[in-house]
Amino acid sequence: MQIVVVGSVALDTVQTPWGEAYDALGGSATYFSLTAVRQAEVGLVAVVGEDLPDSALELFGQKGVDLAGLERTEGKCFRWGGRYHADINHRDTLFTQLNVFEHFHPKLPESYRKADILFLANIHPALQMEVLEQAQKPRLVAVDTMNLWIDSARDELLEVLRRVDLVFLNDEEVRQLSGRYSLPEAVAQVQAMGPGIVVVKKGEHGALLFDGKRCFALPALVLDQVVDPTGAGDTFAGGFLGHVASKETIDHDVLREAMVRGTVMASFATEGFSVDGLRDLSSEAIADRREELRRLTSWPDGSA
């Protein structure tokens, strides 16, 4: 398996000023795997309840996501409800129902243990550690987390960070985790915790890559209409690691292109509710949007 992701497959209820979705397919591992699978073999580790619609399984199957690690158990799926306001960068969580996730202990099928790349999506660091223990020397381990775990499970998170190569954080999280406001200082602190590569996600303001002392800054696309930003971060990670998986070496140029791919894919995720923006996406549409991002960020010709 090229990439193994552990995270959530969930049913999301989302309200935005432009509409709403009820019990729609979501979850970090969902957005990630449906994106990364375009460029790599992806195995999914998660737990779902009996109420996951068959259409969700069909979608994973149709896109080629390996489900050997997907546990189906009695009970209901993990559910999350959130509301976005006109300022689409901020959201209120309306409810979180762990359901089958409450007693979940991820188990890697034999075929996943030699994964090339491991992505520990945003779940409790103790579960992330359980996955790490079952994997055999991945080429790259990447992790996502959130303010909740930085606050409430800091020691376990630090334990995980010591063992990973790359961390995805938003700018608030990198400051919260490090206790530093200056971004380069904050990132240096986080790098000293373990991961040499830090990707700072800033939503509509783009993303920053810190790879050792080198840095790459990439703006986000300027989108006419963001419908639902849920899952944009996991889609970004899926594009990013999907690209890395498709390359034999991981150098700074590969990571820069991974930033581009992540940014392009995330833009599609925000254009529809649930995974609608990713469902019928053509390679041409992706290539066109990459070109749009290049034009948006291009310096004037001949000015060097």
Place this chain on the structure above:
Amino acid sequence: MQIVVVGSVALDTVQTPWGEAYDALGGSATYFSLTAVRQAEVGLVAVVGEDLPDSALELFGQKGVDLAGLERTEGKCFRWGGRYHADINHRDTLFTQLNVFEHFHPKLPESYRKADILFLANIHPALQMEVLEQAQKPRLVAVDTMNLWIDSARDELLEVLRRVDLVFLNDEEVRQLSGRYSLPEAVAQVQAMGPGIVVVKKGEHGALLFDGKRCFALPALVLDQVVDPTGAGDTFAGGFLGHVASKETIDHDVLREAMVRGTVMASFATEGFSVDGLRDLSSEAIADRREELRRLTSWPDGSA
């Protein structure tokens, strides 16, 4: 005269977590003119009191800023006091003393009236209009403003906007002025008010240029230490319009390079209190930082 700027020459008292400055040279026209004068003839229109230190006049003189439009009058200089916190993107205004600015009516000396470029820095829109009335067909009129005038002098501001070509706004201001949250929609609304070119300044997140329907996104430099962001926006405008003044035509490439110049110059302004970061700046240091910004934003080689 290539560029005429009307704005404030002030004495600022600034506190940051890293130190403080008391009655130090500041003001929008100060930062702007000391920056733009590196690339163009600049005439300054402002009013100062008897307490402006001679060293300030010497600095303008030494850098070549034309002071024919600088009025000295009885009374005290405009004073502003502010405090920044660890989150350097936000500040509290501690006091604003208009002093000699209270009864100021800008007068353009004869030699300024045929200015090629006019920059109406952030002052009351009624004063901006007085300047507009005295100018004779500038090639480009640019304006800056702030939330206070958008709220309290909206009609006069709209009157000014109808007559300008370019507006500098931060992302909050563009949303406040337009009543739209989506940035492309907000910018389109502002363009419909008059200025075809909208520059959205986002502090540490960089800046966006909207020129008709074309857009350019440029990240800010990632700075190890921001000492005092006061004046960064006016320095950005000074770099931007200084570059435009040095070119015969104003096309999209010229505007993109103006964004680069503005971003580079603003980064220096934040590295010291008052105008310290701009005082002894060499052309080599500017060129080096431009190269640093290019490296920071460069896409991987051969990936196109």
